[in-house]
Amino acid sequence: MSGLAIRIYGDPVLRQKALPIKNIDRRVRRLAKYMEEAMDKANGVGLAAPQVGVSERIIVVKVKSPIVLVNPVITYMEGEDLAEEGCLSLPNVVGDVGRATRVVVKGLDLNEREIEVEAKNLLARAFQHEIDHLDGILFIDRAVSIRRVEESSD
Amino acid sequence: MLSPERLIDIKDKLTGFDLGVVVAYGLIIPRKIINLFPMGIINLHPSLLPKYRGAAPIQWALLNGEEETGVSIIYLTEELDAGDIIIQEKVKILPEDNAETLSSRLSVIGANVLAKAVELIENNNVRPVPQNSLGIPSYAPKIEPQMGRIDWNTGARDIVNKVRALSLWPGAYFYSKGIKVNMLEAEVSPINGEAGKVIDIGDNGILVGSRDGSVWIKKIRPENRKIMSGLDFANGYRIKIGDPISDG
């Protein structure tokens, strides 16, 4: 698993529709672990497998504690909020994206148990952003006023 | 319209007028001819002189990304576009303007300003302003066909300005799979990407990296084909993310 560098916009994998994961085996658990590490290293609040070059439906999000979800689906959405958003695959740009303020997300955990997560505000936004990645959708597709930000020094 | 070589031949026909008006002539008119008109010859030039003297003022204003240009009515002198200014009017350049839309707007405004100038002359109300009192002249030489070739190693803003500036002729173009492709409509994106490489394809068209930012190719015309959207071009010509947009 040396190919876990974060893929940058312009990489075709970011526009592919990711495939469902059939078995949650050692490979998938290891992928999740590497994704979490890559997300932490980049100070992200979420990461989707296509962003590390794997076109499969698994995401990690971390607002307070990390959550890994396999084959995630949003089953409920409510409210709307326009806020600035960025993406590790699109360094140095941000845009304002309207997202639901409350969502319910269903999926499998790494032990293949079905779980349901209720999320609000930033966590809800992170889920919507990462699940979009699995369908080849990037925040810039939904954003208004895409703009550059200064490169961060850390 | 008179062809240049015939101007001297028809000298006899140009006598008996008070004032001459020259629009879009582009060549130097000899003093002999100017002197035939007791009130002089006036000239409409589509720029804020002394900026953009020369053959292609509209194109160069767009190439340079100006946000404002204008029309000037000047007295014709033997030096090209250098005569004293009778009247001048500023005109905004909109981000969506190209040579076609800007030319047509300037010609409508130009006709009005020209009428005003004639009125001023008739009423003896002209206070000619020497151009050197307004600044240092700049030049807008004629456009050469090879200027239309897109260099993806320039900035996105410059590339889009080229598309706008050369829309009437010769068009901004690149070669893709051996076909000359004219870009008809393009838009700057702030997102960086490798120069000349296809970064994205979507409803907005084809996004291509440049030296600074990137360019959405929104509307094109492959040589001898019909106009199509960037997306249709990508689909029809099998252009994929990661490909170089142009040959070689």
Ligand SMILES: [Zn+2]
């Ligand atoms: Zn992202």
